[in-house]
Amino acid sequence: EFKKELIELYQLNRKCVVNLKKLEGPPHLPIIGSAHLFKWNNLEFTQQLEEWGRTYLFGVDPSKYSDKDDNGAHFKEGHIGIMPVWIGPVPVVFLGTHESIRPVLESTVNISKPAQYNKNYGMDRFGASDKHPRKMNYYPIFVTQGEILTDMLEKHCGEEDFFDCFGYVKRCALDIICETAMGTQVNAQIGENNTYVKAVERVSEIIWDHERFPWYWLKPIWYLSGMGHEFHRNVKLTTDFTRTVIAERKAALKEMDDPLNDVKNGSKMAFLDLMLKMQEENQLTDEDIREEVDTFMFEGHDTTASSMGFTMMWLGLFPECQKKLHEELDSVFGDSDRPPTMDDIKKLVYLEKCIKEALRLFPSVPIIARRLSEDCFIDHPRHGKICLPSGLTVAVAPLATSRDPRYYEKPDEFNPEHFNADQVSKRDPYTYIPFSAGSRNCIGQKFAITEEKVVLSWVFRRFSVESENSYENLRPVPELILRPSNGIKIKIKKREF
Numbered sequence: 001e002f003k004k005e006l007i008e009l010y011q012l013n014r015k016c017v018v019n020l021k022k023l024e025g026p027p028h029l030p031i032i033g034s035a036h037l038f039k040w041n042n043l044e045f046t047q048q049l050e051e052w053g054r055t056y057l058f059g060v061d062p063s064k065y066s067d068k069d070d071n072g073a074h075f076k077e078g079h080i081g082i083m084p085v086w087i088g089p090v091p092v093v094f095l096g097t098h099e100s101i102r103p104v105l106e107s108t109v110n111i112s113k114p115a116q117y118n119k120n121y122g123m124d125r126f127g128a129s130d131k132h133p134r135k136m137n138y139y140p141i142f143v144t145q146g147e148i149l150t151d152m153l154e155k156h157c158g159e160e161d162f163f164d165c166f167g168y169v170k171r172c173a174l175d176i177i178c179e180t181a182m183g184t185q186v187n188a189q190i191g192e193n194n195t196y197v198k199a200v201e202r203v204s205e206i207i208w209d210h211e212r213f214p215w216y217w218l219k220p221i222w223y224l225s226g227m228g229h230e231f232h233r234n235v236k237l238t239t240d241f242t243r244t245v246i247a248e249r250k251a252a253l254k255e256m257d258d259p260l261n262d263v264k265n266g267s268k269m270a271f272l273d274l275m276l277k278m279q280e281e282n283q284l285t286d287e288d289i290r291e292e293v294d295t296f297m298f299e300g301h302d303t304t305a306s307s308m309g310f311t312m313m314w315l316g317l318f319p320e321c322q323k324k325l326h327e328e329l330d331s332v333f334g335d336s337d338r339p340p341t342m343d344d345i346k347k348l349v350y351l352e353k354c355i356k357e358a359l360r361l362f363p364s365v366p367i368i369a370r371r372l373s374e375d376c377f378i379d380h381p382r383h384g385k386i387c388l389p390s391g392l393t394v395a396v397a398p399l400a401t402s403r404d405p406r407y408y409e410k411p412d413e414f415n416p417e418h419f420n421a422d423q424v425s426k427r428d429p430y431t432y433i434p435f436s437a438g439s440r441n442c443i444g445q446k447f448a449i450t451e452e453k454v455v456l457s458w459v460f461r462r463f464s465v466e467s468e469n470s471y472e473n474l475r476p477v478p479e480l481i482l483r484p485s486n487g488i489k490i491k492i493k494k495r496e497f
């Protein structure tokens with residue numbers, strides 16, 4: 001097996017040397033690639049990736065990075081966002097503009113994940129199919145949990161110092177996904193099940209270190225360093241948690257006279273209930289169900305938590321945008337404290353633009369990995385047709401394409417007007433892909449946007465927010481999910497009417 005992998009890697013390297021030689025990327029050496037240049041510190045590594053991205057994807061002169069007048073983001077003619085990076089002996093090609101991303105995401109063949117995901121992690125985060133019913137009544141759960149969040153934040157009202165709000169937001173997102181995916185209340189917001197929350201966090205931190213340091217790909221180092229064992233311990237914690245919930249839910253469904261009808265008529269129909277209902281006819285084992293549910297849990301809570309947290313952070317840095325949002329909220333709710341209805345939420349057009357803009361600057365999934373199963377061709381303005389050979393891992397970067405200076409004026413600044421209808425219609429759709437695109441796009445997009453609108457409408461109806469203008473607040477780190485490097489520091493004040 002190992003020999004076969006080595007031969008495949010050798011063949012891939014040969015193809016890449018021929019096909020990618022004209023493309024510019026960070027300097028690399030045989031075998032270790034560019035790993036010797038990688039910064040150890042996660043924040044510095046993130047900055048390094050950003051600088052490489054600007055230099056090689058957009059062709060920006062490094063001396064102009066700090067040129068604030070146009071965000072240092074000049075786009076040099078002849079660059080279309082392709083950058084090869086050798087991570088150890090494995091070539092990865094980063095794609096960061098609509099011209100280079102479209103051929104990959106539009107393909108109905110190139111939809112596989114890189115092998116490491118399934119092989120090393122023992123859990124397939126990406127196994128969900130698109131066949132699940134999407135019309136479940138999640139709305140009341142968003143409303144209840146959003147209100148709990150504001151109750152939890154309230155105790156920080158009027159405090160002199162900045163506090164970290166991210167933990168609160170995360171627990172809210174977790175409560176929402178657990179109840180919608182599994183029909184079970186985890187009550188993380190009110191202080192229960194902290195072990196689960198911590199384990200989920202640790203899993204993505206370890207996966208990220210595994211991705212960037214190739215020596216961890218060698219099993220002896222992975223285990224001797226203690227990382228492998230810590231990883232499995234935390235994965236087991238999370239999967240055991242889901243297993244327990246599944247067992248409990250199964251027992252509860254058995255007690256019901258007619259589970260099918262109870263579930264159909266009930267106010268909520270959890271994803272897990274549907275899976276359990278289909279279990280016999282589809283011959284699914286409990287473990288199959290657990291994998292599907294875990295995929296939902298992983299994809300569905302970290303992503304929305306980061307997105308909500310960053311939207312709060314940006315609005316706290318741009319008082320004029322927050323003022324507009326407050327005006328919109330007041331025009332819909334006045335000074336009332338009533339729960340938002342679906343109709344109210346539809347009216348919150350500016351809030352939706354703020355959420356989209358925060359996702360443009362800090363997309364929760366900053367990089368989407370694909371393993372090409374057939375050659376993919378990209379037209380390059382200077383080098384003609386470039387062939388990305390089958391077997392190659394490509395890293396599609398929503399983070400880069402959504403800051404393409406050809407399409408976004410002042411691309412590094414928060415400006416919700418970027419999502420005015422006239423602006424959107426002028427852009428290629430692949431210049432904004434926080435939910436990916438094509439046949440493996442996010443199936444929770446509508447769910448996520450509605451959840452965030454409900455929760456954030458509660459927060460901004462009740463509070464005004466001020467964010468700390470600090471390097472750390474503004475520099476998230478791309479673990480699998482882009483997350484704040486050291487929390488999100490804000491102050492809040494109760495709004496007076």
Ligand code: HEM
Binds near residue numbers: 303433444447
């Ligand atoms: C702001 C929030 C969210 C963002 C930015 C986001 C983004 C994404 C992206 C970029 C992908 C493609 C990943 C890849 O191909 O590597 C994806 C896949 C997926 N998302 Fe989301 N997501 C969000 C929320 C959610 C929610 C709330 C759910 C569930 C309720 C969800 C369920 C899924 C599932 C199941 C997949 C896998 C689809 C497949 O591979 O066939 N996501 N998401």
